[in-house]
Amino acid sequence: MSNIALEVRDLVKSFSLDGATIQAVDNVSFQVRSGEFVALVGPSGSGKTTLLSILAALLSPTSGQVLIDGQDLAKMNERERVKLRREKIGFTFQSNNLIPFLTARENVEYMLRLNGALNHGSRIRSDELLARLGLAERLHNLPAQMSGGQQQRVAIARALIHNPAVVLADEPTASLDTERAFQVVETFANLIHENGRAGIIVTHDLRMCQFVDRVLQMRDGKLVRIIEDKNEILEFAGAAVH
């Protein structure tokens, strides 16, 4: 049986707005195993980005528990959360992903530096990962010298290089054309599976679900549907195509 890398229990996040209380995340519970790639889908305002922010230890929940690699986020102070983000979480964002004054190689190596793990071996691993992502010729390019797809692939390499327990991706294909988007998510899925990490991708584009092992569908802050059957997932993703 696979290890549980991420566990969410009865998670609630509410905001006050003009005197009214809004439940952005409403009693959500789920688990993600190591080596499992999960899609978090739902319309705008369904609470997926808020949920992702909580999972990334960037936002505190109102109630409930989040356990990453067995560590409870609620019991951590800010210093410990920073350490957790550094060691246990890999993150890619919609845009502005990379440090603009570092080359592709340096952006990936930065995670290793941050974790005190930069050495000859990890450098080679970093270059191999970038090569695997089709960026062997772009190691010394700055982000401004790369396309959006190449930048996203560098961000994926950076999210994976330090062997985090959980990899979170927030709309990584938002600024990519269809072909690039499929390439990026497929490569991402392969690396998640090969490296045995738990991956969660937040996406509006349901076609990307064809590469995941499970789909979590949210609406109005609630987890309304979980699709685990591969055929059902393909049907769900295929429906989006047609």
Place this chain on the structure above:
Amino acid sequence: MKNFTLATYLAIKEVVRNRGRFFLVALVIALITLLVLFIAALGEGLANGNRQYVANLDAQLVVFLEKSDYIISSSRLETNTARSIRRVEGVDDAGAVYTSSTEIVSLPEPLKVSLLGAEPGRPGMPPVVAGREFRSGEARETVIDQQVAFRSGIQIGDVIEIRSTQGVDDEFFELKVVGLVSGQSYFFQPTIFVPPSTWEKIRPQSDSELSSDTPFPNIVAVRLTDPSQADMMMTRLVERVPNIEVTDIETTINNIPGYSAQQGTVQAQGFFTLLIGILVIGGFFQIQILQKVPQIGVLKAIGSSNGMVGLSAVIQIIIVTALGVGIGGGLTYLFSLGFPPTIPLVFNGARSLIAVALLLSIGPVGGMVSIIYAVRIEPLKALRLG
């Protein structure tokens, strides 16, 4: 230590990869440096020109005529005052000093100089660095400041001619240069020294003064046996010698007419230039941080601590400021080579070192707001996830 290494790595990478932008900021700092260093050098030069002779006196106390408010030109002591002071217990030696000004006319360009009368071998007469002291009495000999020699080409053994107004007529006197002294400007002019009796003969004087051959000193410079007893000796001298007031060298300098006002003006200029520098640099770095909000958000989101992000900003500011001050210092030196000796610029003073230290601090001080801003950036808001 890991934070410092990472912060330095990020700071250097950013500066190197955006060298055009940072070089422009450094150039602004360099221009401010140029301005501040010139003001500091001018202040030092003006101060030197005004006070150098008094500051370099081989004495701890200066005696003035009572109620002259420690102003040298207002003080005219009795001719035997120096002798009376020498007899007071605790006084090692005392020398009368006579001040006036004149013009050396035996040069292609007449040169205005301070004409000082002093007693050879006594306080008030600076040490001769080349040649010899003049003889006492009415010898028509002079010892001149090296600056006079430098600006005029006069050498030891030359005879100079000075012009002096005697009553209503201009008279010309010849003096043989027998020695050189160093660093003796007084009242913004280089100095020439002559014996007291000669001074009385050749100094500019009114009709009524012409009838007297007795020189009256302006001040007496007093060297003490025990310099640490200066306060006690001031009281003792006032008690033992009639019609005098006594003070220390510092008060004497501060009472040179215009000295305090001039120095206050120069310091105010320097202060406001630094203030403007702080605001300009602060503005630059604040704009830069505002442009970098998403980038700082990413750094924090992936696990960089607030301390590391803040430290990186500090190191970056220090690098750019040091570069700017270095360029500014170099430019100042190059420009100073082209200035004529009549402009009193002195770059080797403590004032220049203080100015450099202050300039190095304007970056971090000016960038303080942006550093605090960077530390407070929330990754959630910076990445627009919230």
